[in-house]
Amino acid sequence: MHLPNLEEAKIRTDKKSEIKNNSYDFKKQFQNQKFYLKTYGCQMNVHDSEEIRKYLEMLGYQETKTLEEADIVVLNTCAIRENAHDKVFGYLGRCKHLKHEKPNLLICLGGCMSQEESVVNEIKNKHPYVDIVFGTHNINDLPKMIIDAKEKQNIEVYSIEGNVYENVLYSRDSKITAWVNIMYGCDKFCTYCIVPYTRGKQRSRRLESIVKEVEELKEAGYKEVTLLGQNVNAYGKDLEEPVTFSELLEKVAETKIPRIRFVTSHPWDFTSELIECIAKYENIMPYIHLPLQSGSSRILKLMGRRYTKEEYLKLFQEIKEKIKDVSITTDIIVGFPNETEEDFLETLDVVNKCQFDGAFTFIYSPREGTPARLIKDSVSQKEKEERLARLNKIVNQYSLNNNKKLEGKIEEVLFLGVSEKDDKKLYGYTKTMKLVNVKADSTLIGQIVPVKITEAKSFSLDGEIA
Ligand code: SF4
Incomplete structure (x- = not known):
């Protein structure tokens, strides 16, 4: 034990x-x-x-x-x-x-x-x-x-720094889109986060093995891969011969698989070289999930996030300017210990400036063993809930506004399956990761099809085959 x-x-x-x-030495018993x-x-x-x-x-x-x-x-x-x-x-x-x-x-x-x-x-x-x-x-x-x-x-259960496993076999959920793990663990130790303790230290897989896996997926007919890691853009820093995430991304783009995505990026590791790489390749999707967590530089420091409000805004601006039609979503934590109304207003200020395409918003949850858990908190749960409600109202409005801009436009949609709500409709995603529902024949599942957007909602779009 x-x-x-x-x-x-x-x-x-x-x-x-x-x-x-990995070894697979067992029988169907x-x-x-x-x-x-x-x-x-x-x-x-x-x-x-x-x-x-x-x-x-x-x-x-x-x-x-x-x-x-x-x-x-x-x-x-x-x-x-x-x-x-x-x-x-x-x-x-x-x-x-x-x-x-x-x-x-x-x-x-x-x-x-x-x-x-x-x-x-x-x-x-x-x-x-x-x-x-x-x-x-x-x-x-x-x-x-x-x-x-x-x-x-x-x-x-082992509490170790961890190893890298290659040649892992998967029974994948989809035949169209696939996750490709590029690294394990995380070394950032944000003060609220349990991941570095549960997943071990950052360990990158070898570039050649990742590219080979993507080539095999393309060969098998997959249309999209998502490169996966807790902190993908720190990829390669731990390798004996360091490689950057943009170097990996270029190699993956050269496999010519139709769509490439990646999650999750840390603003601290987001370089100009990476932005240029995303802008350069047609098959790297113009969609970035860029966790903000807080708009207050004071709280960001307490969170150990390694960037200020101003640095985040500068990066956001650079991404918007250099990557055509990019969509950006984020994560925001409300009610970190002792977050003041002023701190919270700083977060709203960033949200108003960035007008994100979407945001996952949460109330801070103390995790055992993390430094933030030791901070005595003076903010009541009720206040945190009120802040979350205020934030969500604004976030959802920007999401709708951004979606509205697409009405009447033609978007390339990769169809993934039949809509759960209406079996006459298919659902799929635009290059910018927006969910689209379209009345269409199931033979189009797995294909990238031009779709005219007819109606925008906060969390999805309706469209028709163009
Ligand atoms: S929040 Fe993300 S970057 Fe920070 S420690 Fe957790 S997994 Fe790592």
Whole structure:
């Protein structure tokens, strides 16, 4: 048994990460059994679940979307906010109930929550019906843990700097768009964030392996790749022979895959060279997610974000000027400890200046083990909620205004599937990552088609085939 340790998770040494080849030495021994996989949180988790699904399929399990049908349940969890924890523990309650009826049901918990000491202690002490707990560093141990599962709870979670895995196989959610992991972990240690503790230090994959993966995806008919990492534009800094993210992006663009996206960028690592690279290649999409977090330089400093309000605005301006028709979205945290009304007004000022295409807005959630958790907070929850409501009103208005500008225009849309709300419509995304619903034939799924935008809403567009 290995338990997580937050102190160990913080440690950073000069030791280079090892490159490991994944091995798949197991047999289909659970045929006729079903798995239920539930994913919480960010794109990184969604992509990790594609790896988990592959292992389960290789063991012979078939996927079910109905919890009650499952022989094994895997929860891939998120630790970014407290309410994510509550949801998972709520869900475990349902699983426990199910296990009363199906004693052979295997319950597995993975993802970022498994990397937290307090969570694993709680699982150990209060949730003995959870059979397997695995962490973000050893997803590839899951098949063995399932094969070896006994009556006793098995917890294997490592708090280490971490390695780089190559030749990982995935059972991907889509045949049109694919996530490509370019790096693991993060070294930024923003004071509110748990990721550097749950995911380990920054470890970049080798450029050649990433380009090869994109080439193979293109060969397999994929139309779009999203390069994935907690801090993509710091890519390559940790390699023995450092490479920049724009060098990687150029190589990926030269594969001629039709669409390339990337998430998430940190303003501190966003160089002019990168902006020029995005502007130069037609197949790098003019869409950037650029987390602001706060518009107050005082709060940004307390957050450890490494940029000021003015530096963010300057970068924003440069991106807007150099990348034609670029759309920019952001993340904003409201109610960081002791955020004053003046601080909050600075955030609104940046929002008014930048007029983002969209923003993910959150109330600050203290995370165990992070420095910000130790700050005594004087702002009430009610006040934070009021600020969030004020912010959302403005953010949504700008989102609508930006969408309105597209009415009557022709946009290239990559169709991904049938709309959930109307089965006569397809949904897809513009180059600038705007969701479009169009009455169209399903034969167009997977194709990039010119669409005339007929109506703009705050969070989507309606259109017709042009
Ligand atoms: S850069 Fe992002 S992932 Fe890394 S510590 Fe900061 S907020 Fe967390």
